[in-house]
Amino acid sequence: MDTQSEPSLRREFHAMGTEIELLLDAEDGERAQSALRAAAEEFERLEAMLSRFRPESELSRLNRDGHILAPPDLERVVGLALDARETTGGRFDPTVYDALTQAGYDRSFEQVEPDAEGGDPGVARCGGRVTIDPATGAIEIEPGFHIDLGGIGKGYAVDRAIEILAVEGPCLVNAGGDLAVRGDKPWPVGVEDGPTLELTRGAIATSGRDRRHWRRGGEERHHLIDPSTGRPAQTDLVRVTVVASTAIEADVLAKTLFLGGEQEAAAAGVPALLVLEDGRKRLVGGL
């Protein structure tokens, strides 16, 4: 097999508020098509469960009622998000929901007014207590807090979909910036404002404030909340692209490095491309 050749099968669709791309290097046939279909359905299934913008989703029910007997995937993603909160010392936090909505991101991004009136968003509390009972799958949130599983949910979906496709051959799943590969085939992946990376094993995620941003009362706001302030993070970085073993890990690291700023991100030892506010670009962590 020519490792640099284009994949034989490609499927694109819209889900989770972004464009999803499935690439599979396999012979076209019922099995391969079935795997592509199953991977696409997995995205739709997880979006129906994890979206904070769908009132009927299990996540919305959890946010509404404060507790739920969670289906296994919701339990798993919330568990992973809580693990990430612990390992990052709170830089990554699933309870930023209220800070996001206060900042103006209270509806699907396509419906957010790009520039509107609005005063100071105030400081929303983050770091709410969330408990999971592993025996029953019951999740409970501290009153006054709500959960957002945006990016980590997308990373989880990428990791799930890639496992489904990998059975049929080398593959790549790209969900609007969160991507993963399997099958030990090198995949050249273009990185914004950076070099092309040949990814043979692992995942890539990019977090930045240059895409999902808006203005309120003349003030620039974006979707990357600093849980320590409850407001959109202020760092010297515009965007961070991280390489890690899984899409979830890459997603968590990208946000954590973004919040830490250039010096911390460069010292973290994580393979990453940092794009700074002054236009500089830095490849760090052995890239």
Place this chain on the structure above:
Amino acid sequence: MGVDKVTNAVGRFWAVAVALVVFFVLWAVLASKPWVSGAPADPRLNALQAREQKTQARALASQQTLNHRWAAYRSALVKQQGGLSAQQRAQLAAAPAGPSVIVKVTNAPAVTHSTSSRPAIAAPAVPGVPAVVSQTQAASTGQGGNGGG
């Protein structure tokens, strides 16, 4: 003889007292008319009460069934996950050891440029930041923040 008179007087006193007590008890019992059932209740109320009891019983039964099924499901899930973990451990043991990430910079043309999470409406430019061409992750699952994304 005097002793007999006293005994008789005390006996008479107790006999009267007991008779009075028995009388009032009987009177109270008869006054309550235990042989007459209570006032005829509103049939609609009876129907509602019956329905409430039936619904409560049904809810209880449903909850028990649900709990039973949920417990069975969790147990099957844990068993299945245990099996998968064992399988994964075996696969890992069999697989050649290697890094979890293999990446390098290349000049090859990219096979994916990300279909981008660029929103449908054009977001205003950030002052001092060059225009974006491709992928910035948009926190998603409907596009979330840093908890999610």
